[in-house]
Amino acid sequence: MRYILPLVAFLVLSAFLYLGLNLNPHEVPSPLIGKPAPAFSLPQLQQPELQFSAQEMRGKVWLLNVWASWCVSCREEHPILVELARQNIVPVYGLDYKDKAEDGKNWLEQHGDPYVLSAADREGRVGIDYGVYGVPETYVIDKQGIIQYKQIGPVTPQVLNQKILPLVAELNRK
Amino acid sequence: MIPEIGNFCIIIALLLAFVQGVLPILGAARSNSVLMGIARPMAVGQFVFVAIAFFCLERSLLTNDFSVLYVAEHSNSELPGQYKFAALWGGHEGSLLLWTFILTIWTIMVAQFSKHLPQEMVARVIGVMGLISVGFLLFMLFTSNPFERLLPAAVEGRDLNPLLQDPGLVIHPPMLYFGYVGTSVAFAFAIAALLGGRMDATWARWSRPWTTMAWVFLTFGVGLGSWWAYYELGWGGWWFWDPVENASFMPWLVTTALIHSLAVTEKRGAYKSWTVLLAISAFSLSLLGTFLVRSGVLTSVHSFATDPARGIFILAFLVIVIGSSLLLFAWRAPKIGLGGKFNIISRESMLLSNNLMLSVAAASVFLGTLYPLFVDALGLGKISVGVPYFNAVFVPLMVPMVLMMGLGPIARWKQASVPDMWVRIRWALGCSVLIAILLPLVMGKWTPMISLGFLLAFWVITTVVMDMGKRLSGREGGLGVRLKSQSRSYYGMQLAHIGVGVFIIGVTMVKGYEAERDVRMDVEDTVQAGGYEFRFDGVRQQTGPNYSASQGRVTVSKDGKVITQMFPEKRVYNASGMPMTEAAIKPGLSGDLYVSLGEPIPNSNGAWSVRIYIKPFVDWIWAGCLLMGLGGILAVSDRRYRVLSRKTKVEAGDSPAGEPALVMEGKTP
Amino acid sequence: MKRLLIILLCVLPLFAYANEAKDMAEDPVLEKRMIGLAENLRCLVCQNESLASSHAELADDLRREVREQMKKGMSDQQIIDYLVARYGDFVLYKPPVKNTTYLLWFGPFLLFLLAAALFFYQMRKRRKTMLDTTLTPEAEQRAAALLNDHKDNQA
Numbered sequence: 001m002r003y004i005l006p007l008v009a010f011l012v013l014s015a016f017l018y019l020g021l022n023l024n025p026h027e028v029p030s031p032l033i034g035k036p037a038p039a040f041s042l043p044q045l046q047q048p049e050l051q052f053s054a055q056e057m058r059g060k061v062w063l064l065n066v067w068a069s070w071c072v073s074c075r076e077e078h079p080i081l082v083e084l085a086r087q088n089i090v091p092v093y094g095l096d097y098k099d100k101a102e103d104g105k106n107w108l109e110q111h112g113d114p115y116v117l118s119a120a121d122r123e124g125r126v127g128i129d130y131g132v133y134g135v136p137e138t139y140v141i142d143k144q145g146i147i148q149y150k151q152i153g154p155v156t157p158q159v160l161n162q163k164i165l166p167l168v169a170e171l172n173r174k
Numbered sequence: 175m176i177p178e179i180g181n182f183c184i185i186i187a188l189l190l191a192f193v194q195g196v197l198p199i200l201g202a203a204r205s206n207s208v209l210m211g212i213a214r215p216m217a218v219g220q221f222v223f224v225a226i227a228f229f230c231l232e233r234s235l236l237t238n239d240f241s242v243l244y245v246a247e248h249s250n251s252e253l254p255g256q257y258k259f260a261a262l263w264g265g266h267e268g269s270l271l272l273w274t275f276i277l278t279i280w281t282i283m284v285a286q287f288s289k290h291l292p293q294e295m296v297a298r299v300i301g302v303m304g305l306i307s308v309g310f311l312l313f314m315l316f317t318s319n320p321f322e323r324l325l326p327a328a329v330e331g332r333d334l335n336p337l338l339q340d341p342g343l344v345i346h347p348p349m350l351y352f353g354y355v356g357t358s359v360a361f362a363f364a365i366a367a368l369l370g371g372r373m374d375a376t377w378a379r380w381s382r383p384w385t386t387m388a389w390v391f392l393t394f395g396v397g398l399g400s401w402w403a404y405y406e407l408g409w410g411g412w413w414f415w416d417p418v419e420n421a422s423f424m425p426w427l428v429t430t431a432l433i434h435s436l437a438v439t440e441k442r443g444a445y446k447s448w449t450v451l452l453a454i455s456a457f458s459l460s461l462l463g464t465f466l467v468r469s470g471v472l473t474s475v476h477s478f479a480t481d482p483a484r485g486i487f488i489l490a491f492l493v494i495v496i497g498s499s500l501l502l503f504a505w506r507a508p509k510i511g512l513g514g515k516f517n518i519i520s521r522e523s524m525l526l527s528n529n530l531m532l533s534v535a536a537a538s539v540f541l542g543t544l545y546p547l548f549v550d551a552l553g554l555g556k557i558s559v560g561v562p563y564f565n566a567v568f569v570p571l572m573v574p575m576v577l578m579m580g581l582g583p584i585a586r587w588k589q590a591s592v593p594d595m596w597v598r599i600r601w602a603l604g605c606s607v608l609i610a611i612l613l614p615l616v617m618g619k620w621t622p623m624i625s626l627g628f629l630l631a632f633w634v635i636t637t638v639v640m641d642m643g644k645r646l647s648g649r650e651g652g653l654g655v656r657l658k659s660q661s662r663s664y665y666g667m668q669l670a671h672i673g674v675g676v677f678i679i680g681v682t683m684v685k686g687y688e689a690e691r692d693v694r695m696d697v698e699d700t701v702q703a704g705g706y707e708f709r710f711d712g713v714r715q716q717t718g719p720n721y722s723a724s725q726g727r728v729t730v731s732k733d734g735k736v737i738t739q740m741f742p743e744k745r746v747y748n749a750s751g752m753p754m755t756e757a758a759i760k761p762g763l764s765g766d767l768y769v770s771l772g773e774p775i776p777n778s779n780g781a782w783s784v785r786i787y788i789k790p791f792v793d794w795i796w797a798g799c800l801l802m803g804l805g806g807i808l809a810v811s812d813r814r815y816r817v818l819s820r821k822t823k824v825e826a827g828d829s830p831a832g833e834p835a836l837v838m839e840g841k842t843p
Numbered sequence: 844m845k846r847l848l849i850i851l852l853c854v855l856p857l858f859a860y861a862n863e864a865k866d867m868a869e870d871p872v873l874e875k876r877m878i879g880l881a882e883n884l885r886c887l888v889c890q891n892e893s894l895a896s897s898h899a900e901l902a903d904d905l906r907r908e909v910r911e912q913m914k915k916g917m918s919d920q921q922i923i924d925y926l927v928a929r930y931g932d933f934v935l936y937k938p939p940v941k942n943t944t945y946l947l948w949f950g951p952f953l954l955f956l957l958a959a960a961l962f963f964y965q966m967r968k969r970r971k972t973m974l975d976t977t978l979t980p981e982a983e984q985r986a987a988a989l990l991n992d993h994k995d996n997q998a
Contacts, residue, residue, distance in 0.1 A: 003447070003503060003504040003507045003508060004504040006451060006454075006455075006500045006503065006504070007497065007500035007501055007503070007504050010458075010496055010497060010500055011493075011497065013544075014489065014492065014493050014497075016544070016547060016548055016551050017465065017469075017471065017489055017492075017547075018489060019551035020469075020471040020472075020547045020550070020551055021469060021470075021471060021482055021485045021486065021489065022482075023471075023547070023550050023551065025470070025471065025472055025473045025546070025547070025550070026473055026890060027556075028556060028887055028930060028931060028933050028934075029555070029556055029931060029933075030931070031927070031928060031929070031930070031931040032929070098900065098904075123904075124900075124901075124904050125904075125908075128904060128905065128908060128929060129929060130929070131929040131930050131931075133887035133888060133901055133930065134887075134888065409896055411896075414891075416891065473890045473891060474891060516969070518966045523962075523966065526962060526965070527962055530958040530959075530961065530962055531955075531958065533958070534951065534954045534955050534958050537951070537954050538950070538951035538954065541946075541947060541950050541951065542947065545938075545944075545946075545947045549943055549944075554943045555931070555932060555943065556931060556932065556933045557932045557933060557935070557938045557939075557943075557944065558885050558932070558933050558934070558935060558936050558938065559936075559938050559947065560883070560885065560893075560936025560937065561882075561883070561893075561936055562883050562936055562937035563936070563937055563938060563947070563948075566937075567951045571951065571955070691864075691866070692866060692867045692868065692874075693864035693865060693866050693867060694864060694865050694866075694867050695864045696862065696864075698862075699862045699863070699864040700862075700863060700864065701863065701864040702863075710864070772867070783867050784864075
């Protein structure tokens with residue numbers, strides 16, 4: 001009887017290994033989902049004399065997209081954001097992460113500026129508060145200032161249509 | 175043309191492996207001598223064709239044939255020759271070819287050195303190894319072909335990862351693979367025993383040398399990997415409990431349990447089903463390691479590029495091989511029989527407890543390595559399990575095992591006498607406790623962990639020395655005659671155990687007494703560390719075969735006298751632009767001096783940040799591994815494995831299960 | 844000539860002036876504490892390295908963050924909580940003891956107990972089911988004779 005135990009244990013293990021094939025061990029899920037978006041106040045990239053604070057966005061559903069001029073994958077998702085901004089479904093705000101102001105501005109000129117505005121996080125401290133570890137990352141924040149979703153990596157059309165837009169619509173209804 | 179030949183050879187090898195895998199096993203089941211006789215020729219044939227494929231890929235590498243995708247991805251025309259050769263196993267596809275090649279080598283070794291074994295056994299063993307070959311060859315052909323073409327051909331290769339451009343790459347993977355693949359021999363013997371439904375002491379005697387050799391290769395392989403990480407990665411660590419390190423450590427732990435278990439099965443006929451299970455587990459863990467490295471399931475510094483298709487294939491292979499062997503085990507193990515009786519205090523019971531502890535240790539490493547996967551798969555979040563966990567769990571498990579290492583060899587088979595043992599160990603115990611208390615004070619710092627380390631290390635060493643002293647004294651004759659009175663098997667065991675003691679001394683010393691200085695050094699600045707004075711003499715530019723380097727010079731003195739000059743480097747490789755730190759190490763019997771360059775300090779006159787480490791007795795870690803391996807080699811060369819090869823041919827009949835062998839006091843263990 | 848020599852001798856020490864190298868860290872004690880803590884934290888970019896050894900920019904930033912918090916007087920546990928709040932348990936190399944990790948932390952110990960139980964169970968069972976190989980008196984005598992014989996040969 002007990003001789004069958006090793007086989008049983010192994011089959012259980014195999015089931016886990018199979019599940020594991022579909023997981024991504026590198027992805028770090030955010031513990032901030034369902035929690036208030038950390039407060040911050042940063043100078044705006046295009047108009048440094050003005051500040052931007054997450055508090056201002058209370059009452060609105062919005063996207064916070066973390067980007068940088070040195071980020072290669074950001075170029076992949078940028079056209080999608082530009083298109084999204086053009087359609088005016090949900091406001092997209094940028095967080096220019098660890099970038100020199102000049103570089104950031106030039107990059108937006110080159111690739112288009114989908115953002116209502118971008119906040120300049122030169123030292124990356126706000127990024128740390130938001131748990132940013134790999135640009136690009138995008139947060140969906142609701143009217144109460146709670147983070148409802150975090151996209152790690154570039155926003156693809158699939159993610160946009162299947163996850164982000166439906167969520168935004170739902171949050172807007174509330 | 176050559177790559178196509180290589181590809182073709184793999185296909186032929188697959189066909190031969192298939193024949194080798196299926197027919198002899200069928201033949202053994204039906205006692206068909208012709209079918210069984212196919213095993214050896216097929217094994218040779220498979221070896222030949224896989225060897226040709228191996229040399230085809232080498233030729234493509236050495237002639238910079240960038241029309242072969244693998245060569246373009248892992249090599250470069252400026253790469254030094256030995257690294258072009260070793261680049262064969264620098265990537266996933268090639269390393270599979272190496273695995274398969276080594277498997278065919280082991281197979282023909284078994285085919286050659288098994289003339290004294292009964293035909294059914296040989297047929298089954300070679301058959302099982304053939305089936306494993308089938309799996310790997312299929313894997314290569316369907317998902318990971320090293321001969322895939324890149325058309326149009328690349329102008330230049332992408333270069334081998336600079337971290338791998340090191341002598342370590344030339345020896346560590348082959349050595350380790352010889353170990354991994356060697357566990358398949360023990361596995362094949364176990365399956366053969368299950369299939370034949372018969373397992374007696376002679377089976378254990380036959381499979382023991384093969385298993386010990388596999389263990390030796392694993393020991394050297396893991397040790398080399400640790401040493402390589404130490405001098406290559408630039409900051410002095412030598413073991414990180416990284417998933418792939420664990421994937422090599424678990425088979426080692428289980429194979430260690432296996433060689434001890436085989437000793438009992440050979441001597442006393444006991445633990446048969448347990449031994450078989452260990453043999454299956456050792457190989458299963460080797461295969462599991464292969465899976466973990468190539469499937470992307472775990473984050474690891476060693477991972478090859480991942481691909482879901484490959485993951486599925488290996489998983490399927492794993493399930494088929496391990497699943498069917500465990501099924502066979504569940505079905506046949508009850509029939510094998512239980513073996514001789516022994517007391518609760520006896521060498522058998524100590525070896526059993528040692529095996530159980532090694533298994534618990536392996537299971538703990540397994541749990542820690544795979545737990546993040548379990549938690550993630552169940553949707554319970556993401557966690558990391560790292561060094562603090564493994565140290566907290568593994569070290570306490572080691573303590574009783576090492577204590578047992580001193581007791582086991584002096585306990586008698588079947589029934590040990592506690593008063594007798596106490597007389598023999600009390601001096602050893604006294605010495606080790608004394609050293610454990612005093613040595614840290616001599617070294618300058620006392621902590622409980624350091625003391626524990628010394629206690630364990632010297633316990634092992636003193637018990638070995640005292641046992642050898644007892645066995646060699648009280649006899650007539652000069653030293654030579656007395657030395658010959660004990661078998662090589664005995665000396666091998668003692669040497670290997672001493673190796674463990676030496677290893678523990680190294681670990682304890684390094685962890686207890688290492689020192690580090692991270693300083694800014696202008697030219698001519700000095701820093702004191704570990705009783706030495708290090709003077710920074712500046713950095714100059716050098717050019718290597720395929721890199722450019724900033725080479726620092728550090729002069730080391732002690733008490734005003736210059737001892738050596740060290741040359742740490744910061745390299746940038748031409749092909750990839752990748753930077754790499756090459757530490758300068760001065761090894762020594764009592765410790766290493768380890769210097770690595772950090773970054774140049776901006777706006778200074780040639781100042782750099784420099785890291786200096788003093789690593790006391792760190793080389794004893796790998797010296798211990800070396801001694802362990804040498805002990806294994808010594809044990810395998812025991813003449814009874816050679817002499818009896820003639821005798822057992824005559825006597826190869828059954829010995830009834832459960833009959834204890836007469837063992838006389840003072841003879842070989 | 845003599846004056847020149849004297850001037851030269853006075854100036855010479857200036858050339859021989861070499862410093863004892865300063866630690867890279869401003870505060871070596873704090874640095875040691877920071878590195879000690881960082882060694883048990885995972886770098887999120889180079890996930891195979893600890894926060895102490897990683898060269899990634901984020902690792903630099905996080906080390907700076909930990910240093911600043913230590914200067915502010917926060918305890919190790921507070922800093923750990925700070926990082927976990929932002930990055931989750933993944934950042935800890937020493938997994939926290941909570942209900943999802945009970946099996947992890949207590950598993951090895953449980954396995955050990957299981958092994959011990961198995962061991963004693965096996966011993967008891969063997970005593971009951973083993974063929975007892977005690978010899979008959981004649982066999983004993985023969986064995987004794989043989990052994991004595993062998994001992995004589997060995998001596």
